[in-house]
Amino acid sequence: DTIKMAFIDPLSGPFGPSGEAAYTSFQLAAEHINANGGVNGDMIEVTGYDNKVNPKESLVQLQKAIDDGARYILQGNGSSVAAALIEAVNKHNARNPGEEILFFNYAAVTPAFTNELCSFWHFRFDAHADMKMAGITDWIAERDDIKSVYLIGQDYVFGQAVAAAAESQLAEKRPDIEIVGNELHPLGKVKDFTPYIQKIISSGADAVITGNWGADMQLLMKAAAESGSDVPYLTFYGGSKGAVSSLGEAGIGLLYQVSEVTTNLEASDEQYALIEEYKERFPDYDYYYHRAWNAMDMFVAAAEAAGSADPIPVAKALEGLTIEHAYGSATMRAEDHQIQQPLYISVVSDDVKYGVDNIDLGWKLVDAGTISMESAEQPTTCEMERPE
Amino acid sequence: MTQAMLQVKDLHAYYGKSHVLRGVDMEIMPGEVIALLGRNGVGRSTTAKAIMGEVTPRGEVLFKGEPIAGLESHKIARMGLGYVPESRDIFPSMTVRQNLVLGVKDMRNPGKYSIDEMLDMFPNLRARADNPAGVLSGGEKQMLTMCRTLMGDPELIIIDEPTEGLAPKIVQQIGDMIAEIAKTGVAILLVEQKLSIALRIAHRVYVMGHGEIVYSGTPAEFAERDDVRAEWLEV
Amino acid sequence: MSDATQTFQNLAPSAGAKFRQRTLPILIFAACLAAIPMVGPSRTFYTIAHQMGINIVFALSYNMILGKGGLLSFGHAVYFGFGGYVAMHAMNWIEDGSGLWAGFPVFFLPLVGFAGGALAGAIIGWPSCRKAGTTFAMISLGVAELVFAAAFMFDSFFGGEQGISGDRMNGVELFGLSMGPISEVYWFIAFWTVVGLVGMWAFTRTPLGKLSEATRDNAQRVQFIGYNPQRVRYLVFIFAGGFAGLAGGMAAVNYEIFTPDAMSLVPSGFVLIMAYVGGITYFVGPIFGAILLTYMQSMLSDFTEAWLLYLGVLFIAIVMFAPRGIAGIVFGIWDGLRGSNPGQYIAGLLMKLAGILLMLIGLIVLVEVSVRWSNGYGEVYEPFGMHLGHQNVLSWLIIVVTAVAGVALTRYASKDKEAA
Amino acid sequence: METIVFGLLNGVSYGLLLFMLSSGLTLIFSMMGVLNFAHASFYMLGAYFAFTITGSTSFWIALFIAPVLVGLVGALVERYGLRKVHANGHVAELLFTFGLAYLIEEVVKIVYGKTAVDYRVPDLLNFAAFEIYGATFPAYRIFVIFIAIAMLVGLWFLLKRTRAGLIIQAALTHPHMVGHLGHNVPFIFMTVFGIGCALAGLAGLMAGNIFVTDPAMAVQMGPIVFVVVVVGGIGSLEGAFLASLLIGLLQNFAVGINASFAEIFAFTGLSPTSEVGDITISSLAPVLPFLLLVLMLIFRPQGLMGEQEL
């Protein structure tokens, strides 16, 4: 039979491209796995469910996915959604023993999900906000020319978590830095960021830190380009579709991103072939969600180790599992189901192998931009209840 | 026999369920002035509206032999029917001149009157040519609506209560004006309540009662018919 | 006088007729609801049935103001949302076991929702019910946007993007229902659907309900029979808000989450469409609408991405050609069948149906072919084993031929009827 | 100071865009009494058509063709849809346009996809016009301001100065009389609806590349357009103009202000509850237009410059 995975994420609207980019990645990954004989002989089928980044809608889709027979839920776009899903999955598994489902979170990075809200049924395949922020603040700590920072983000759990992490980590690592602005705007509703950019310019900040993603990232960059802003932007998701092309040449050396990989890292020819295959199949998008492959590969490894694709054995096998992937190794920490892996800080450059957004600009690793798995690791407060 | 300008045969009209016109028959010859008399509310205005397509008519209406019942009003107007409604409907915020401009149906092919000729004919209006029509007195407004209709070169004009609410002197003037227009060969259907003016200028009168024509004749004949007046017009 | 007394009673429908027309349908409806679980329906069925129950109550509550009250609102979801949120908070208080709430059964949360919706109606209705017509519609639009935007500011009540969630498996258990599994929630939804339905039906039979209709027909005249139309509107508005809140409370228990989007223009528009498509001039109209649209929303969306397009077409077709909605069509057919010449009527009807069906086929082929073409994944529409790509002449042939034939047939059928 | 200048600049350019969008609706609403819910959908069509035409030819050709196309679509909608519904009253018309908005959005999704298209500012205008307080002001926005003002003048001229304008204005209050004078009122209505839609299309063409051209743009703009028209006063072009600027300025100034309620209350010596206190003026920006709408309808239903109530 087939293993049904439900991909519950935005497939339309302002965050549609973020969802599509990941959806296509999961589908291609599944295709490759199936082509290689599947999981214990079973084929994987990834079906998309459009949730419009709305938690309530996500639960409706979750219900539908469960009704359709899905046992694995893939989601990442939006911590508000992930929070609702974690809770719903917990409840579902408690109420329907024998019909458990697992939630593979590939991008919702609010730290709480693997701390106070951690759950046995939830696995996160991306570094969480505190981990990424640590990378950024370490980098800032070295830059003496940065004396003031402006924080802008989306007004929801994740944006709030980013702002909080930035504030506390900067206070610790560079107490001299002044936070000249701390602004949260509505999620996915702002169409013109010009007033915000002008506020940033008038604040005289030396750098901007933002966790914005999707259209909020792209439009922020569009307004920055139009207003001629030349502050560096330290971002989680500068790789969101359209952000680099919105800035254009102006982005070189200004737009930074912290991520688990970029396509311009050294890799095998096999990996290059994959990147090119992806681009060929989905010319609108770039190979960005390497974590989709990580998640799928870990799933396959776990299912094969457990000898079963049922959620509970798979979950148990995933705990502490380490895989080698195209750019190094990754480990699923058993304590809190938080993946551990190195992170990289990169910046927009015209001297790259792979451009993004169908232009020649792409992401280039900055000097000393590699954050090892050990230094990226953060402690957890998770106390997990595990089934028998 | 010359063709009738307007023939109305068994015309019915309704407001919702209420049957207001119950079979009106009348005929107007070219150049003729007809007065349509009757008490308040018998359906005279409705007759005019039904002919002009403002109220949906049932029955036959022929204009120069062509059926017009049920056509859209602008088509009826373009065939050569002019209409001055009871409510006058001047465009109050536009100037007198602009009001007259709107009377022209087709700018490339204006009618026999130019705006200047019109204003020459009515010195009252010339004095106010560039004032908003809203400030005109009741009589002047009435004149304006008639001039505006004339700008469209009609062959038949239906005028509904032109003298309503006007002082006797103005009533006199309006009467003269209508007689003047009639002399140019335009047929006129005059819906009136004031017998004095109706009888003075009309060639024939129709009397209406309860949605039907109950009497028709010349003014001279009508003057003899006290019984008709008593039954259909008086208190 | 005794004579008159006898006759006046005859004016009203007889007890038997009353039972047949009023009580019986509700009993049948309730019996159906009770029978459903016996056939062992699937999860999917339950999911949709619950959604339908909620939407039935919601759409009926909307029709209290649109159909019966003549007020077009673009913000009815606000009351649904308020009710839902209040119920959601109450659910959490029950979980905390704080104070009185410790003994409150989750089963009765819709009552809390009713109170919340009615309260919101009482507050918002105060300024807005002074007007009717377009002014009221615009105020409702403004209020809806206002509340929606404000919802993101008051996180402690609305919970921001994330909303408020809770767990229904707490507090006192009633009727042996733990409320956990979906099949137990079914009884809860069924119960409150019937309660909402009966409640709103009863409302139409009260003096206030009748006055509401009178105010819709002629607000001016209502003043001259001794009533203040603003007050009538206001009171009805509160009730409509209450029943919307009841539906919100049902949704709170069913989904265990409420987000500010529940109060946005989208659900407000959806409830408008449900009620209108169903038929706002009939009490049962919105029920039809709720059932059909919920079905479309959850099932059609599986078959086609373009289901909203079909919904739009359906809605416009109803506005243009059947302003009395599905209920109007159903009752129209019923009357036609019992009319003087059922044979001819059926023939005409069948012809029309065939015409509509043909047009529909043309539309569906057009839309489905286009959708796949535009997606660009190289997928092809393949109904009944046919292979209809956008480069296939057959596709376009089907589209044009069926559409033209459909239009012609429908026209012919309506002409025929007029002539008859 | 900077806040004020930035607020003014952005407010005016945003306000003028709003005006472009709402002038068409004002026209349609005042002439035909139709509250066109699909108006913003025509705005969206304008942006998408412009995107397509720009792609195959150039922006400058799109500038002329896209609005005309949108106008044609509008005229067809009036002729074969709205006119039929007209007899059933204004609510039916409103519902018709409401359904139309759904339909247009779905068709756009099918034709152009569910996510944003890359509709860009033309290269010719893609430069900084001037710099002020370290921020540049794009030339394209100046172009927008210019077009909007040209549109205001053009519309005003059309309405007040030409015979066609006279007929339109007269038909506004006295449709029957205008018919009796031999003017084809249904045709006028169709034309007006077409022109109104074309104006929306022009606004879409101008705004689609400043903001985002995606299927959600209609839903996002729709309600705001109503605010402008209602606040401005039914049928008043001047009112719509004022209201657009007012809303544009209001929203942009609000974003620029950092003060929170807590600070304001502290300033006035009151103590707010924590949550109300946390609300900043800038976060109020999206709410303000609707607050204005509701207050206006309650206290001055005829709007800023309107003569009659809705």
Next chain:
Amino acid sequence: MTTPALSLDKLNKSFGPAKIINDVSLDIAPGERHAIIGPNGAGKSTLFNLISGLYTPTSGTVSLHGQDISDMPPHEINKLGLSRSFQVSNIFTNMTVRENVRCGVLHSMGQGYAWWRNIGSNKAVQQKTWEVLEHCSLADKANVPAALLPYADQRALEIAITIAGGADVILLDEPTAGMSHSETARAVDLIRRASEGKTLVIVEHDMGVIFDLADRISVLVYGEIIATDKPEGIRGNAAVREAYLGDEALPEEVTA
């Protein structure tokens, strides 16, 4: 002297600059049937609107049984026992005839805005509804939707709703407008019966109706009452004849 049932004192109403009602004073005694006549646009309906509370007077007062009602909203005035009909039928078109009348009855039966009881359960309401229907010869059409009634029956229903609440001052605005002869006769009969023992103010253009019904007649011209008299007096009043018929050119024939 008894207090008049209805009393107008120096009543004025302007719309913008237009003065529509000009210093109208009038006393109508309880039980009187009073008619108001006058040319189109004289202000008759406006006067009714002022009395019934639809408009507020620019100046002057309206009193009902001695109580000042000038600034009251219509529904308050209605509660004090004044009811009116409309020149254009103003009924609840989507309801049946019975429901129409029942709505008129509700308030006087103390039903208020009740939402907790069944409208059909109150015997008194049904009884009263039935009586009114019978009275207005509408009983056989009780379950017909009002919109489907023939015009004359709609006018009758208009009157039925007006009298249903049991008001003792009744204002009828052109109740026979648009009716044929026989229908008019029926309507007059109905009005006569309905106003038995009540105060009636009626506006009509049909002089037959007026002279048949009225105890006294007032003539309103351009917002002013130019005469109030018994019917015979009005019939002989030259000023009235001129104003109303506009027959100034034919004075000699008028006397005929």
